[in-house]
Amino acid sequence: MPIEVKDLTHVYMPGTPFEKKALDGVSFTLENGEFVGLIGHTGSGKSTLIMHLNGLLKPTLGSVTVDGLDLSDKNVSLRDVRKRVGLVFQYPEYQLFEETVIGDVMFGPKNLGLGAEECRARAEEALAQVGLPDAALWEKSPFELSGGQKRRVAIAGVLAMKPGTLILDEPTAGLDPRGRDEIMALMRAIHAKGTTVVMVSHSMTDVSRLCGRILVMNHARLTLDGSPADVFADAARLREAGLDLPPCAALAERLRGAGFAGIPGEAFTQEALAPAILAALGRGNV
């Protein structure tokens, strides 16, 4: 289900003194099965961009096409679009409202017009997928759960709609390291099942560990788009966007600068960098 974004421009509150250009000529295509990291500092336009991908915002200029459906077209049903592109907002646990966990997860499928049994089956499946398979917990109030559990319930609420593309805005924000690892493992598992995943983040480390492609936003524009190795190779432009290299990529860059030319640009994770350093030392080309 490719998503095509062409020359997308969005202006908030046009014609008032509060006018602000949040997106300026952004173009890219998401292919099926990609795991994409969208990164940029606060106010760079990331959140505005993802809200265009399922039709919550309409482009001021340009177009967004999901699976051949042009989102600016009035005849395109937004329900069809939202069935295809699931969006998990930042701090999604703040949108829980139902009396029971399972009821909340069933909200999305119900809105798609599915039958009660199908809704229930999908909700149970989604809850199991996010690591909450305990049926006793499903009948509890979502407000009784811990922060990490609430977040997983909220993600299940979107997964139950079975979107082909899942977009998550800062899914690990405000979680402890363990909660973060759990969410990252969950995203990996969702991706492994064939879902296209877009993760918005400003953590370079998280993005470098998970994503096969990175989009970098700066001042309403898309400044970099490529594989992590390509993006981290352009450290100058990353810094211009107010971002730093992930620690391992930064270390690799400094080692290369110090004469270890043999350390490849692909070595931007601990797992890849450690053997590369050993190899460089073993060969002794100082």
Add this chain to the structure above:
Amino acid sequence: MQITIGQYFPGDSLLHRMDPRAKILITIALIVGVFLADSVLSYAAMFAFAFAMIRLSRISVKYIVKGLKPIMFIVIFTFVINMFFTTGGTELVRWRFIRITDSGVRAASFMALRLVLLVIVTQLLTLTTSSIALTDGIESLLKPLARIGFPAHELAMMMSIAMRFIPTLMEETDKIMKAQMARGADFESGSLIQRARAMLPLLVPLFVSAFRRADELALAMEARCYRGGRGRTRMKQLRCTKLDAAGAAVAAALLAVVAVL
């Protein structure tokens, strides 16, 4: 979702620089003036004054007129009601039970103009005064009442907190609405009952977060030793200047003109 009526319009015009207390008192005087006016000439004077004030505030007339839109229904409604139900004067139209007299048209027009003027005048106050300055002004004006036990400071504090959180809650509403819409919620179609039920997924999280914010705010205030208004000094002292005196003089002159005409 946007509310433009009364939203502070940052600027540095003469009106922006006036003392909030002077502006509040002048606004009250103008409201009295609006109700005193009962001739074509006095309304003309009021409108000329309002127009001059808009020019002085450097806010575009278009922006002010846009702020009048939400009350247009009330204005038209009052106009029609007054036109049909005022008796006396010469008859202009008679058709079955409907009678329109010249004094009816006159009363209706004045009432409509009165409403428009009221909104313009109060809008000018809130457009040129930030909410903090406004509550500071109100607190300072109510201070004499504190002696007889009136909680002036507490009232002003409550007002400024309420105003401070209006944009925050609007933003929050927008965010929750978008999040539920992403889950397929529909807030726009359906019967009245369906729509009311559709609000539930919006209202529950909104209340939860409002209570959470209130708790956090109370904690933060206590952590900084907030103890109410007694003996509290302020960073920005309110000061009346020649500008405010001039404003008051102009307003008084206008009031006198309106009373005489």
